[in-house]
Amino acid sequence: MKELQNISQKLLQEKKVEFIIGYAKGTLPLCSTPIVITNDKECGNLIFDLTCGNNLATYLVKHRKPITDNCKPIGVVAKGCDGRSIVQYIVEGQIKRENVVIIGVPCKGVVDFKKVREKIGEREILDYRIAGDKILLEGKDLHISLSTQEILDDGCLFCKYPKV
């Protein structure tokens, strides 16, 4: 996480990117939210863990106008599958390669909420902590440690290219 924040900070400080699209902690536990970072002092908000399921490549397309207007490149945090989407957009001509700086992150998979619900029922999750291959879920009536493998999206269990 710290490395991601440091790389992003450097890119902004050296004005190599216009802004960075990444993930921040969401308001709901186990949910990250996409974030656009324009100021290097905000890079401490960037996270990357099992909750970062959104494919940020789609946000690149949403921000296509600045990309095609010859401004500085846009930085984007990308898992392996996001990287493949970015390549697809480039091949389709929706974005230009030289206008994107891909910040690749090593991905260990993302959470499938249905699997989490099967484990904990309707009990409310108030917080979570990831330690190695375990995830600790905490709530009012909840204190459970699960193997991350048990709650990963099926597509992640056999992913051969988790990194860009």
Ligand code: SF4
């Ligand atoms: S493990 Fe592979 S398929 Fe799953 S989110 Fe990561 S890169 Fe994508």
